[in-house]
Amino acid sequence: MSWSHSLGTSIRRSNRGECHPISLFLMSSKVNIPIQMITDPALRDIAESVSLGKRVGEGAVLSMLSSCDVNGLGMIAGAIRQQRHGRNTFYGNSLNLNYTNVCELRCPLCAFSCDEGDDNAYVLELDEVRKRVAVACDGGADEVHIVGALNPKLPLDYYRGIVAAVRESGKPLHVVGFTATEYEYMSRSSGIPVAELLAEFRDAGVNALPGGGAEIFAPQTRERIAPKKISAERWLEIMGLAHAAGLRSNATLLYNHIETHEDIADHLKRLRDLQDETGGFKALVPLPFHGEHTQISSRRERPSGMDTFRLFAAARIYLDNFDHIKALWMYLGAKVVQSLLHFGADDVGATYLNEKIVHAAGASTPRSGSEQALRQMIRQSGFFPIRTNAGYE
Ligand code: SF4
Numbered sequence: 001m002s003w004s005h006s007l008g009t010s011i012r013r014s015n016r017g018e019c020h021p022i023s024l025f026l027m028s029s030k031v032n033i034p035i036q037m038i039t040d041p042a043l044r045d046i047a048e049s050v051s052l053g054k055r056v057g058e059g060a061v062l063s064m065l066s067s068c069d070v071n072g073l074g075m076i077a078g079a080i081r082q083q084r085h086g087r088n089t090f091y092g093n094s095l096n097l098n099y100t101n102v103c104e105l106r107c108p109l110c111a112f113s114c115d116e117g118d119d120n121a122y123v124l125e126l127d128e129v130r131k132r133v134a135v136a137c138d139g140g141a142d143e144v145h146i147v148g149a150l151n152p153k154l155p156l157d158y159y160r161g162i163v164a165a166v167r168e169s170g171k172p173l174h175v176v177g178f179t180a181t182e183y184e185y186m187s188r189s190s191g192i193p194v195a196e197l198l199a200e201f202r203d204a205g206v207n208a209l210p211g212g213g214a215e216i217f218a219p220q221t222r223e224r225i226a227p228k229k230i231s232a233e234r235w236l237e238i239m240g241l242a243h244a245a246g247l248r249s250n251a252t253l254l255y256n257h258i259e260t261h262e263d264i265a266d267h268l269k270r271l272r273d274l275q276d277e278t279g280g281f282k283a284l285v286p287l288p289f290h291g292e293h294t295q296i297s298s299r300r301e302r303p304s305g306m307d308t309f310r311l312f313a314a315a316r317i318y319l320d321n322f323d324h325i326k327a328l329w330m331y332l333g334a335k336v337v338q339s340l341l342h343f344g345a346d347d348v349g350a351t352y353l354n355e356k357i358v359h360a361a362g363a364s365t366p367r368s369g370s371e372q373a374l375r376q377m378i379r380q381s382g383f384f385p386i387r388t389n390a391g392y393e
Contacts (some may be wrong), residue, residue: 002084003024006343008096014362018028018083021078021281021372025386030051030053031050031051031053031076031079031083032048032051032079032209033047033051033076035047035048035051037071038069038072038075038076038284039065039069039107039117040067040068041066041374042060042063042064042068042249042331043063043064043069043072043073043076043222046060046063046071046317047072047075047076047134049387050080050317051253055320056317056318056320056338057213058265058266058268058269059120059262060314060317060318061264061265061268061269061314061318062157062261064262064310064313064314064317064318065261065265065307065310065311066261066310067366068308069128070180070306070310070313072307073309073310073313073314073317073343074313074342074343075314076091076313076317077312077313077314077317077343078194078342078343078344079318080317080344081176081316081325081341081344081346082112084323084346085147085346086384087377087382087383087384087386088310088346088349088383088384088386089125089341089346089347089348089384089386090324090346090347090386090387090388090392091347091348091349091350091371091374091375091378091385091386091387091388092143092349092350092351092387092388092389093139093140093141093142093146093351093371094136094141094142094143094144094145094352094353094389094390095132095133095136095143095144095350095353096144096147096349096352096353097124097129097132097144097145097146097147097162097166098112098146098147098148099122099124099146099162100123100124100149100151100221101113101114101121101122101148101149102114102115102118102122102123102149103149103151104123104150104152105149105150105226105228105229106153106228107225107226107227107229108206108224108225108226108227108253108294108295108296108364109194109215109225109226109230109254109294109295109296110226110294111255111284111290111291111292111293111294111310112149112382113144113149116153116195116270123151123153123154123160126162126165127156127305128304129161129162129165129166130168132353133165133166133168133169133171133173134169135353136353137171137173139281139353140371141173141176141351141353142173142387142389143173143174143176143350143390144166144173144174144175144176144177144307144386144390144391145163145177145209145210145352146163146166146175146176146177146178147178147179147182147212147269148182148235149337150181150182150185152189153360155189155190156186156189156190156192159178159186159201160204162177162179163175163201163205163206164204166205166349167205167252167354169197169326172389173387174207174208174378174391174393175202175204175205175206175207175208176206176207176208176209176210176390177208177209177235178201178209178210179208179209179210179212179213180209180213180214180230180235180239180242180245180330181212181229181235183197183198183209183211183238184230184234184238184243184325191363194238195219195241195244195245198238198241198242198245198247199245201220202245202246203246206247206388207244207246207247207297207390207391208247208249208250208282208310208391209239209247209248209249209250209312209333210247210249210250210252210390211250211252211281211283211284211285212217212252213229213230213235213250213252213253214232214235214251214252214253214267215229215252215254216253216254216255216263216264216267216269217232217236217263217265217266217267218229218259218260218262218263218268218354219232219269220230221257221260221263222376224297225254225257225295226260228388232270236274239251239274239277239278239281240277240280240352242280243278243279243280243281244278244280247280248280248281248282249270249273249277249281249282250282250283250326250390251279251281251283251284251285252284252285252286252287253267253268253285253286253287253311253315254273254284254287254289255267255287255288255289255307255311256288256289256295256307258296259320260289264311264314268314268315268319270348271279271284271319271322272318272319272321272322274319275319275322276315276321279321282322282323282324282345282390282391282392283287283320283322283323283324283326284322284324284325284326285326285328286308286311286312286315286325286371287328287331288328288331288332290319305336305339307360308332308336308340309339309340309343310328312325312340312343312344313343313344316343316344316345317344317374323392324346324347324350324392325346325347325364326342326345326346327340327341327345327347327348327349328348328349329349329369329374329377330349330352330369330379334373337349337377338378338380339381340375341378341382341383342381343383348374348377348378350369350374351369351371351374352369352372355373371387
């Protein structure tokens, strides 16, 4: 094994000849940004604040989301990303267990759910869960994501059974289990407080929570895209309870539907505020809305690629207390994700064996990816692939 250094990154060469970079960038409050190359005066002010280690406000998010100086945004967000992670870019090898699609909420934004009795309705038997976990483990999976719909026929023991079935594998899998929405649903149907459920599932083997269900917090917009879903306040409260229970989580932000820039700024602010209190979020995962087969007919034209770049860069710049910004290749496509790595993103997601939710809404990406393809995607954009799990362990 040998060591060499370049561009602030230490590269460990293993006996197999693969390079494993380990970032030597230490977090400091200051960021080096070529401010003279930024043309938008509002962005210059933001760059100066960031370069001095100062926090930017919600007004800055609005400026960034409408700035024509997309290169300037990339310079600021890219410098922050470089300071935090160097050229390291993370990916995972994961299995998705979308255990049922029968849902009593039937949110307008959703293409995945259906009613009981529909031709496509399903519930995964626990034996099927065991089989899928065994296949995924044979394929080298490190983590399992368990997310499903709110099926009134499923008792609490079913959810317990899924976690037990995953843990029966005996493999050291990182289990990312159930959104805040699902914990609230389990709590309502069982009468057990959410905090108790979180502790029980943690003790049973859940390591972290996914970030789903956040959608967009702004009440008028949330009311139109997911009127029956738990409120933003309750979602944030449950995340706070999870963090207090020692379960870290991601946070999502759904965009490209009917949201406004103010909605996005509000969403980011609420996340940053909670993170200041708990420190429990690992990554922000901005998700572009895919509208096929949903009930949201008034969605605007697809955003230009530039809107996606603005959003990711703004999130990286504003969320100074989040370690990671995740750009899911399955939602965004490999080419967009490769470019987003230069706009603040440092994680491309995972292989997602058996993903169902975004493909039900018309995503044209492959239904799962190979580890080799993810590593190549990262290398081709000038970064180092680092395999990890959702805990970044
Ligand atoms: S988004 Fe979730 S809660 Fe809403 S209908 Fe779909 S599965 Fe059910």
